[in-house]
Amino acid sequence: MTQSVATSVNPATGETLASYPWATAEEVEQAIAQADAGFRQWRRESVSHRAQKLRDLGVALRNRAEEMAQMMSREMGKPILQARAEVTKSASLCDWYAEHGPAMLRAEPTQVENQNAVIEYRPLGPVLAVMPWNFPLWQVLRGAVPILLAGNSYLLKHAPNVLGSAELIARIFADARFPQGVFGWVNATNDGVSQAINDRRIAAITVTGSVRAGAAIGAQAGAALKKCVLELGGSDPFIVLNDADLDLAVKAAVAGRYQNTGQVCAAAKRFIVEAGIADAFTQRFIDAASALKVGAPDKEESDIGPMARFDLRDELHQQVQATLSEGATLLLGGEKIAGEGNYYAPTVLGNVAPEMTAFRQELFGPVAAITVAKDAEHALQLANDSDFGLSATVFTANSALAALFSRELECGGVFINGYSASDARVAFGGVKKSGFGRELSHFGLH
Incomplete structure (x- = not known):
């Protein structure tokens, strides 16, 4: 009622x-x-x-x-x-x-x-x-x-x-x-x-x-x-290939995942990392996420504020717990922060497989899911294995590979060596269950 x-x-x-x-x-x-x-x-x-x-x-x-x-x-x-x-x-x-x-x-x-x-x-x-x-x-x-x-x-x-x-x-x-x-x-x-x-x-x-x-x-x-x-929703892949600039990739990954306390439709959610760089990326990502300051939103030093609604924090925590019960590894966080505010700890899940909750569902909060790909072809396959298709990010030094991923990724926008963002000059929108139609650019007028 x-x-x-x-x-x-x-x-x-x-x-x-x-x-x-x-x-x-x-x-x-x-x-x-x-x-x-x-x-x-x-x-x-x-x-x-x-x-x-x-x-x-x-x-x-x-x-x-x-x-x-x-x-x-x-x-x-x-x-x-x-x-x-x-x-x-x-x-x-x-x-x-x-x-x-x-x-x-x-x-x-x-x-x-x-x-x-x-x-x-x-x-x-x-x-x-x-x-x-x-x-x-x-x-x-x-x-x-x-x-x-x-x-x-x-x-x-x-x-x-x-x-x-x-x-x-x-x-x-x-x-x-x-x-x-x-x-x-x-x-x-x-x-x-x-x-x-x-x-x-x-x-x-x-x-x-x-x-x-x-x-x-x-x-x-x-x-x-x-x-x-x-x-509509998104579960954007953030793909890191073996030849990526690791420092740049980690910086963009943390910003792309934890901006707005992770409550962004077109944002990095599934981190798909090629095997050769997976361990190094994961450790640096955990270190950077651990350094984020959780605090009152009116404090300028706060990187992460409270989640917007208490019911959404409960739902996010259930998704994290379900993914862990399915065999993923908790690398950081994974808990509600005690107190009167609606805070959730910056969280990193490792060993996330395609059948798991964190891979299949949208995580609308400060939680990152890391999946290891055998090679670039496998990374592309994993990225497209989703009901969503809002945007995607690819980190690689290979321009030909970047062009290939741009053509083959099933989403509304692809970002090379930079995380997803909306801009007045560029059309914005998704495919699959991320919706249809476009905003911004001349599409927003026409």
Whole structure:
């Protein structure tokens, strides 16, 4: 049974921060009506005007940068330096689309036999966005900025544990003087989301979240004949071949796994290491992970904060225990840290085989799983042996081998000698159960 309110809890202390009533059917209807009215005004604005409003949004965001960073840190435990970096990255996204987006939306004249033809990019309408808690600002703006530049309106249904962030994002849009209804948010229940999907005024849906949520919403969107983008889970392989720069690989591996306390969809999770370098890599990885500082997210020295929700820590611990019972070796951590906060020790699992839980399931927390490959061909086979396909990393000094892996890896993006990251200039999205559709680059507009 759905509770009457959504509650935001500080995962570092267990303190309740705020409670937000769930939206009624009437309130969902009102939010949709506002988004539709906002769209009908916004679509008539020139692309250059919309681009200027994005610049204004970047300014407004920078003006509230510390407030936004502190809000994210309190609500979901993001280490404060990483929270500040998220704000900076989001503001830069506004600037990039303001500068480069208008050219991507220009009409494209072409010839069809002896006739002139033109391809134009027209807005769809209000877009419903169901967003997660792990990047409370970036996840929202990553989709919203190109969606708004293209002339659509954006209706946010944010994760229930980061509604303070949703509220603050709305205030930042108001600071930038966006017309009412162009950006809005509603604390909808699952029934409220279904109501919105089935409303004729909602033109499309974008979802970032779990496979289960994406499958449910994608099915409803399909039944309603609505376009959708799904960015779902990931269990990204981080492949280290024998000729890799070991120092560089270990540094990237630790950053790629433990950023945001390991709560990243497109992040290194399965470390597949060629046999000749496996022992040396593993020991250096353990040493580096052991040096990470676990602490309060508002402390600048903290590398790892609390996990965002207590139930997710319990689930992660169950996955670790299951993997150990299946025959893996505990090399580091593997325990909940005692105290009032929702902390989990940086963990490294060794001897992880393809049939084990940590290999087959997504580990959404500070846990790394290391698997040894016999050779490069075996490493590629192991990497593709997954239901997920969001991104992958390959460390090798061999450019031909890097090109081969880039062609053969079954995922949305491959990173050579550097860990996975999203960037406004590059398309982002997955294959298999990691979803479909693309964000960022010109794909985020088109």
